Amino acid sequence: MPTDLYTKIYIFLLNAEEEDITAGSIIYQEIEDNPWISQNELKMKTNRERPLTSNKIEKNIKALKGKFRKDTSQLYQHLFSSVNAVSIFELTWKDPLANQKLVENMVPSSLPRIIWEKCDEFVVNFAESNISVLPQKLSHNGEWKESDKELADITSRTLSSLNDSWNNSAFSSEFAKSQNEGTYVTNVIVPAIQVTLKGLPLGRSSYVSRLASADRKGEGQTGRQPDIMFVMKHDGKKYELIYVESSRLSCTPQKKKDDEIKLWHETNDGMHWMHKLSGLDKGEFGIIGIQVAGRIIRLNVLIRDVGNVHRYYHLYKAEISVQ
Structure with missing residues (x-):
């Protein structure tokens, strides 16, 4: 070894x-x-699914009809007649019936009127939000850019997103350590990030993704793929502004260290491609890196200074109130 x-x-x-x-x-x-x-x-x-042979399909149909024969109820006799009328030679391994599975559409005959009214109301009142010109330039002066009311709204939305996890037994002390990374990211991390970024004046020009850009991948490469990215489209170009690396709720010291290294590599790559795609003022633009290690979330930023040196700063650390 x-x-x-x-x-x-x-x-x-x-x-x-x-x-x-x-x-x-x-x-x-x-x-x-x-x-x-x-x-x-x-x-x-x-x-790749493993196809069933014709003999196996025939055996499955016989077994299914045998189950129906054991029950003399009207339902099972009707099912037996229906299956018996099916030609085995017309079935393939892709058909549920060939695998002893009965599939039937169980759609209600009609939707309640209130559902139609709500859908119509949504379409009529939908206001597409998009930008053609970027908002005003903001400088790093140590002050909050949002008003107290805006900060209170963001805090309320973030806490509301945690309400579901507090009521979800999957995140209780009994099951928390057995949850995988995907469950944690999907149910807690992504919703919290989405409600936090909801107020940004970017509209449909921004979205959350897990795919590396074609430019950053390089030819024949998969690229460093973060758990979550916040991407913005402007003038036909895609800008990766935020990278997130997350563990599962139970995080080992090695996982924490590995994600920490991976995250600053991703922000460094992101800054390189950002300057390649758009001429940015040095020292006035940052790529955000967020690391979630267990219950701890760390906020970092990488900035290229006037001397072309990449500076990676740790801004804040907090505990995620999962339970």
């Missing part, structure tokens, strides 16, 4: 919590930087 790999696994075993140490987590340490198969090949392997 190579020395660097041995050291990596040793550090993981030393720092990881007992419940996080499994055969899978140890193997992951080995393949994280040197995967055994390419990403595209892995997608093909995992997405």
Whole structure:
């Protein structure tokens, strides 16, 4: 075993919590930087369904009809007649019936009138928000840019987004450590970021993404892919303004360190492409990096100064009230 790999696994075993140490987590340490198969090949392997043979389909249909015969109710007799009328030779492995699955559309005959009225009201009152000219230039002067009322509204929206997680047993002390990263990001982190950025005057020109831009990827590369990005479109160009790296609710020291390194690499790349796409004043523009490690969220910013030196600052740290 190579020395660097041995050291990596040793550090993981030393720092990881007992419940996080499994055969899978140890193997992951080995393949994280040197995967055994390419990403595209892995997608093909995992997405490919194994077709059923005609003999297997026939066997499944016989088994299904046998289940219907055991029940003399009118419903099951009707189902038996319907399945019996189907030609086995017309079925393929893609048909649910070939896999002993009954599928039927259970759509209500009509929607309540109130639903139609609400949909019509939404369409009529929808006001598209977009910008053709960027807002005024803001300087880093140590003062809040929003009024107290705006800050209070943002705080209320953020706390409201946490209401669901407080009422979600998945984030209780009993189950919190078993939750994966995706559950934490989807249910807590992304909603909190969305409500915080909701008041920005950017409209449809901005969105949250998890895909690296084609420019930053480079030819034939996947690019460093953060857990979350905030992207803005302007004059036909895409600008990645915020990068977020998140762990699951239970975070190991090694994961925290790895994400910290990855995040400043991402902000550094983002600043490079930002200056490549648009001439920016040095020292007057920052790329935001947010790291979520367990319950702790850290806000960072990277700025290129007048001497072309990238300065990475830690601005604030807070605890996420998940429970």
